[in-house]
Amino acid sequence: MTFEDFNFNEHLAEGLNSMGYTTPTPIQAMAIPVVMQGKDLIACAQTGTGKTASYLLPVLNKIGEGDKRHINTLILAPTRELAQQIDQQVEGLAYFTGISSVAVFGGGDGIVYEQQRRAIQNNVDIVIATPGRLIAHLTSGVLKFDNLQHLVLDEADRMLDMGFMDDIIRIIRYLPAERQTLLFSATMPPRIRQLANSILRNPESINIAISQPAAGISQQMYRVHDHQKIPLIKHLLKEGNYLSTIIFSSTKEKVKDVYKELKSAHLKVKAFSSDFKQTEREEILLEFKNKKLPIIIGTDALSRGIDVEGIDLVINYDAPPDPEDYIHRIGRTARAATTGTAITLINHRDEQKLKRIEQMIGKPVPQMELPAEIGESPAPAPERTHSHNRPHGDGKSRSGANNNRNKKKKWPRKKPSGDKKPNGAGDNSSTPPVVE
Structure with missing residues (x-):
């Protein structure tokens, strides 16, 4: 299988080709078709397997097919470092598409907060955020998710370990009920299953080599x-x-x-x-x-x-x-x-x-x-x-x-x-x- 088999739009395919990517990893090969079909998904895969692109690529493809631009996708991440890394990957993969994103995280000064606020008001396509700072923007009334189509929880197990369960539930209350929800986790403890059951609808399930180190x-x-x-x-x-x-x-x-x-x-x-x-x-x-x-x-x-x-x-x-x-x-x-x-x-x-x-x-x-x-x-x-x-x-x-x-x-x-x-x-x- 190659990335050509997914029939991504030409601008997204051009970005993949320019970066030299030809063959999907196992998690990408399994998850991308599910996401492109619009189904909810709970996926378990260890770090380093390519799980970020397994949701970014089909989401970017969907956004590229639309005419009107608004906040289409929310990606929740446990740390500012991960949020920034995802933002960088969006920038690389979407280089030829014109799709925009912003990383929203705490810890910065007032200038950083203001930059995030302006980006949100300019109707970026994708918001990548840590839960705490996102709630600050939500309660200020600046951030609206009326037209949101995709919610992604990346490293969900880590977010729960860090005590973000209540924040996640609070954020979901601001989101449309009609949406596609994707949950990615490196482990699948009972708390993750409980969260998935409460926020996903008839999800597909993918499990890639839980708790096993890479062969190399x-x-x-x-x-x-x-x-x-x-x-x-x-x-x-x-x-x-x-x-x-x-x-x-x-x-x-x-x-x-x-x-x-x-x-x-x-x-x-x-x-x-x-x-x-x-x-x-x-x-x-x-x-x-x-x-x-x-x-x-x-x-x-x-x-x-x-x-x-x-x-x-x-x-x-x-x-x-x-x-x-x-x-x-x-x-x-x-x-x-x-x-x-x-x-x-x-x-x-x-x-x-x-x-x-x-x-x-x-x-x-x-x-x-x-x-x-x-x-x-x-x-x-x-x-x-x-x-x-x-x-x-x-x-x-x-x-x-x-x-x-x-x-x-x-x-x-x-x-x-x-x-x-x-x-x-x-x-x-x-x-x-x-x-x-």
């Missing part, structure tokens, strides 16, 4: 004592041939600590925090996206708020409390059919978290051997060994499981400089671009 990710794990974490990270960054790295930690305090340690080691690194001003965060992300900043450190908020191709290493300073967050963290690498490495550091306190991660992905994360200068790894906790060596019920060992599990892989040697190529570089056998 090399998952690795090191067992460490706490005092070994920073020396190991320094070693990995200095000895490995990595061009673009994200380090995740579960708390802002640890983010600051890791940043100070790596900065003192003369590594080019910056911390990313919600405590920073919006302009600071945008500047850091732009540097990272343009490959001027090789290392960035942040919390799980960054795992949902960054859409950058070419990230070849993700390091989990600590295991996330929710295994779903592990999927989102490591999903920052190996995007768009590329490859990457994800390394998780496990101490005794994180053993149970690792066990839940392995249960979710359906296989053990390979343990690597610490470099000699870092020291010896701590022994695995007894509960972890038992859980992998014995099945439920009879207490007998699985044949060969113990031997295979305890064999450690050697720490990889430094890769030759020719192994890594900037995103998009390569020979004629390289994978064709994927529209996200």
